[in-house]
Amino acid sequence: MRAAILTLSDRCSTGERADGSGPALRSWLEEHGVTVTCTEVIPDEASLISEKLAAWSDSGSFDLILTTGGTGVSPRDVTPEATERVVDRVLPGFGEVMRAESLKKTPHAIISRAIAGIRKNTLIINLPGSPKGATENISFVWAAVPHAVAKLQGDPEECGTPLSK
Ligand SMILES: Nc1nc2c(c(=O)[nH]1)N[C@H]1C(S)=C(S)[C@@H](COP(=O)(O)OP(=O)(O)OC[C@H]3O[C@@H](n4cnc5c(N)ncnc54)[C@H](O)[C@@H]3O)O[C@H]1N2
Numbered sequence: 001m002r003a004a005i006l007t008l009s010d011r012c013s014t015g016e017r018a019d020g021s022g023p024a025l026r027s028w029l030e031e032h033g034v035t036v037t038c039t040e041v042i043p044d045e046a047s048l049i050s051e052k053l054a055a056w057s058d059s060g061s062f063d064l065i066l067t068t069g070g071t072g073v074s075p076r077d078v079t080p081e082a083t084e085r086v087v088d089r090v091l092p093g094f095g096e097v098m099r100a101e102s103l104k105k106t107p108h109a110i111i112s113r114a115i116a117g118i119r120k121n122t123l124i125i126n127l128p129g130s131p132k133g134a135t136e137n138i139s140f141v142w143a144a145v146p147h148a149v150a151k152l153q154g155d156p157e158e159c160g161t162p163l164s165k
């Protein structure tokens, strides 16, 4: 699987704060056998985020794009809206599971509005901004990611497990 990581943070984009979440996600993915070929840090600007997600998806170079940051309720948190604007289909289950599992870690999890969706052949998943929130959330949904990527790219294999007798 080929992946890209997009960090959304005003402070990290100006160098005021070091990006801890992009590198944390990169390590997490590489430990899980994924090749990360592109990482970038940009500010919380909806048009920039949408343009970047569309360009990366349309390049055909990535099976998976993770975003980190901007999923909450601060005035400049616009990642879910910018993502929704460019995906062909939303995958509601990812956000549902991330919030349900994260609530077992912190009551603040309910604040994250993260979504996931598909654009062309690429799966895009929003994650919260902190290194802890980002890595916890990807771990909660990871079991479904390889199968989702295979299916969205046209894998014709039947995936129904026969009922045991
Ligand atoms: N499983 C978990 N889920 C959530 C957690 C968590 O710890 N575990 N945190 C919850 C919180 S709190 C919030 S709020 C929401 C929404 O988060 P956002 O996506 O809006 O995150 P930001 O406001 O962009 O960042 C929050 C906080 O994290 C630090 N930060 C942000 N970006 C970076 C970065 N690139 N490198 C290092 N640190 C970063 C910074 O202190 C920000 O103030 O998510 C819940 N879900």
Ligand SMILES: O=P(O)(O)OP(=O)(O)O
Pocket: 008, 009, 010, 011, 012, 044, 069, 070, 074, 129
């Ligand atoms: O990372 P920023 O600067 O976009 O802000 P926040 O601390 O709210 O994440």
